[in-house]
Amino acid sequence: MADYITVNDTKHPLPDDPRVSLLDFLRQEVGLTGTKKGCDHGQCGACTVIVNGMRINSCLALAVMHDGDTVTTIEGIGTPGAPSALQKAFVEHDGYQCGYCTPGQICAATAMLDEIAHGMPSDASDTLEGEIQISDEEIRERMSGNLCRCGAYANILAAIRDVAKEKAV
Amino acid sequence: MKPFQYTRPESLVHAAQLSQDTEALAIAGGTNLLDLMKLQVETPDRLVDINRLGLGEITENTDGTLRIGALVTNTAAANHPRIRADYPVLARAILAGATQQLRNKATTGGNLCQRTRCYYFTNIDQPCNKREPGSGCGAIEGVARLHAVLGTSTECIATYPGDMAVAMSALDAAVHILAEDESERTVPVRDFHCLPGDTPWRDNVLEPGEIITAVTLPPPVQGKQIYRKVRERSSYAFALTSVAAIIAMEGDRIARADLAFGGLAHKPWHDPRLSTLLVGKLPSAALFDEAGDLLLEDAQGFGENDFKIPLARRTLAAVLAEATETEI
Ligand SMILES: Cc1cc2nc3c(=O)[nH]c(=O)nc-3n(C[C@H](O)[C@H](O)[C@H](O)COP(=O)(O)OP(=O)(O)OC[C@H]3O[C@@H](n4cnc5c(N)ncnc54)[C@H](O)[C@@H]3O)c2cc1C
Ligand code: SF4
Ligand code: FES
Ligand code: FES
DSSP: OOOEEEETTEEEEOOSSTTOBHHHIIIIISOOOOSOOSSSSSSSOTTEEEETTEEEEGGGSBGGGGTTOEEEOHHHHOOSSSOOHHHHHHHHHTOOSSOSSHHHHHHHHHHHHHHHHTTOOOTTOSOSSSOOOOOHHHHHHHTTTOOOTTOOHHHHHHHHHHHHHHHHO | OOOOEEEOOSSHHHHHHHHTSTTEEEESSOTTHHHHHHTTSOOOSEEEEOTTSSOOOEEEOTTSOEEEETTOBHHHHHHOHHHHHHOHHHHHHHHTSSOHHHHHHOBHHHHHHOOOOOTTTTOTTSOOTTTSTTSOOTTTTSOOTTOOSSSOOSSOOOOOOOSHHHHHHHHTOEEEEEOTTSOEEEEEHHHHBOOOTTOTTOOBSOOTTOEEEEEEEOOOOSSEEEEEEEOSSSSSOOOSEEEEEEEEEETTEEEEEEEEEESSSSSOBOOHHHHHHHTTSOOOHHHHHHHHHHHHTTOOOOSTTTTHHHHHHHHHHHHHHHHHTOOO
């Protein structure tokens, strides 16, 4: 059993208390507060991070169960000086109001573009096979795990659509 | 969250032995259990982590069956080439549930064992016979929008909330269970969940010390496979009702009709009489109506969920019409 979790390329020792969620571990023990706590019950997506390439809700995960895993948080996706394509697009499209859901939205969208590239179907896909046709309906379905209390959905969609289309070309 | 001991067992049998203690619970993806532990609905003294014990594989058996390990994630199952190609009703049911983030963690065993979303069950200040036997049922005369209309009891009217198991019930899959004494048994998904009766605290047939190791799908069959889920919003919501269907035609007659329903009962609802009624018949609106009558013959609403009875009837008719290409 490894006794650390790798977060954005740095190893961090596991917490002693098994009750610590991956979310609280990231925020309180690692000190990366980009990942947000909205509901703490898997219902809002604000706590979305990418673990071993897959997006998950870090509030419904115990840090001790992730020993040896690799976690990417919003801080690992880009920096103000070198933002990712999605981060740039969110700024360009005003894909937020208060910004609280934004890290979760961007982590989720980052993983989502990979899922599309790997041909993983969604509930909105017409068929389970073949290349995925990127449509607003597809993006909405795939992003439905990320709620935005400010209702910035139209601009979030526009930002993701831009990057998804660029990637698809 | 109440303090607990976290244990990573050395083997499956060890995991089963540890789970024998009634104060211990197995944890797989944790997406249901941790939620309920935060609410203090579940207060185990020990969590037995059953990840990394080799249950994460999907294997094709030589007899044409497909074995899905209990720790295979919902995402891995829905994307498996054989499941997409031969069991699309299952892939569709999984994709219609929760969100990508949750499906990436949720497992086959955990999904089968997920607990009801009854609002009284998840609120420890409310009476609930399932959570606290003998405390009464808040839902029967209370808020019961999500609740069951079939197979209810005077003790509990909760539903099994999941989607995946509804498709598995239609497919007649089997659950493999390992006990602490190393014995194994296999239970059809159709018999895995219990009706509430006078033991509403019991969701399924698992005994303390039993661990689900896998689910086996029977060899694929011919026919159209459909999963239709009706919910309050078009994504990220539990089913009000759902229908999983495998329908095959021979000429212009129905040759196979395997159906199961979600959101209607304490278990995925499978009524073998529907298949008997439908097979050999010419599809028609009148026949679909008859099927609805049969399905809902004993249905009982509790006020807020009365709408589920006509909703289930119409959803069944719509699915049968689509599968048989019949105008209704
Ligand atoms: C916001 C939200 C929305 C959701 N929407 C849907 C939906 O629309 N449709 C749907 O179907 N589901 C939905 N879910 C539920 C989700 O599918 C379940 O939480 C998940 O499938 C549970 O799997 P898990 O591996 O995380 O289980 P865990 O949380 O780890 O375990 C759940 C239970 O199963 C037991 N258990 C787990 N594995 C085994 C095993 N191998 N043997 C014996 N016992 C075992 C545990 O002891 C525990 O009691 C939703 C969940 C959330 C939080
Ligand atoms: S319906 Fe069942 S789970 Fe809900 S309050 Fe009644 S006893 Fe509890
Ligand atoms: S904080 Fe994790 S989903 Fe809301
Ligand atoms: S920007 Fe405020 S919650 Fe989304």
